Amino acid sequence: FMCRPFLICILYLFKSATCQKEVKVRQGENAILECYGPSDATEIMLRWTKPDLQTDNYVIYLKDGHFQKDLQNDLFKGRVELKDSKWMTNGNFSVILQNVTLNDSGTYECYAAYNNQPVQILNSTSLKVEEQGDCFLVVDVCF
Ligand SMILES: *[C@@H]1O[C@H](CO)[C@@H](O)[C@H](O)[C@H]1NC(C)=O
Ligand SMILES: *[C@@H]1O[C@H](CO)[C@@H](O)[C@H](O)[C@H]1NC(C)=O
Ligand SMILES: *[C@@H]1O[C@H](CO)[C@@H](O)[C@H](O)[C@H]1NC(C)=O
Numbered sequence: 001f002m003c004r005p006f007l008i009c010i011l012y013l014f015k016s017a018t019c020q021k022e023v024k025v026r027q028g029e030n031a032i033l034e035c036y037g038p039s040d041a042t043e044i045m046l047r048w049t050k051p052d053l054q055t056d057n058y059v060i061y062l063k064d065g066h067f068q069k070d071l072q073n074d075l076f077k078g079r080v081e082l083k084d085s086k087w088m089t090n091g092n093f094s095v096i097l098q099n100v101t102l103n104d105s106g107t108y109e110c111y112a113a114y115n116n117q118p119v120q121i122l123n124s125t126s127l128k129v130e131e132q133g134d135c136f137l138v139v140d141v142c143f
């Protein structure tokens with residue numbers, strides 16, 4: 001952790017802990033976008049969107065256990081991972097966005113349909129990608 005001075009770091013960590021639903025990562029790191037459904041979900045359709053891209057394709061789209069490659073936005077090709085291949089049965093719909101760039105900052109939304117119910121939004125996460133540097137760059141967020 002490249003923070004100085006010490007006090008600023010403490011403030012930063014404290015504020016991170018209180019900023020629910022904002023995920024902060026540094027450029028080049030991986031971001032975990034969390035989303036959970038019921039653990040008994042079946043027949044799952046899962047899609048993650050990034051609304052500010054204003055496109056009709058997706059961060060990732062899965063239907064009946066299959067990744068829909070054609071529906072994925074080029075920006076995310078090869079960079080989005082579901083860690084657990086059993087995602088369909090454990091209700092963990094989180095995805096890992098690898099090697100983030102400053103452009104990846106923004107809001108991500110998780111939509112899912114399961115158990116023959118209509119599509120619903122399950123979570124919305126704000127991703128903030130920080131440049132490499134010390135904590136002075138980030139202390140002004142989340143007041
Ligand atoms: C929503 O996302 C936040 C982090 O972005 C996570 O802490 C929380 O558990 C998620 N909630 C659901 C219901 O998926
Ligand atoms: C859900 O999956 C994400 C990404 O693989 C992981 O980081 C997280 O710990 C998982 N959540 C639980 C409650 O296991
Ligand atoms: C991460 O992204 C940068 C910029 O897009 C690229 O130069 C680099 O090779 C990528 N690293 C990995 C490990 O994919």
Ligand SMILES: *[C@@H]1O[C@H](CO)[C@@H](O)[C@H](O)[C@H]1NC(C)=O
Pocket residue numbers: 101103
């Ligand atoms: C990042 O976004 C800016 C503005 O939206 C765009 O001009 C630039 O090409 C993007 N860079 C990458 C690597 O996607």
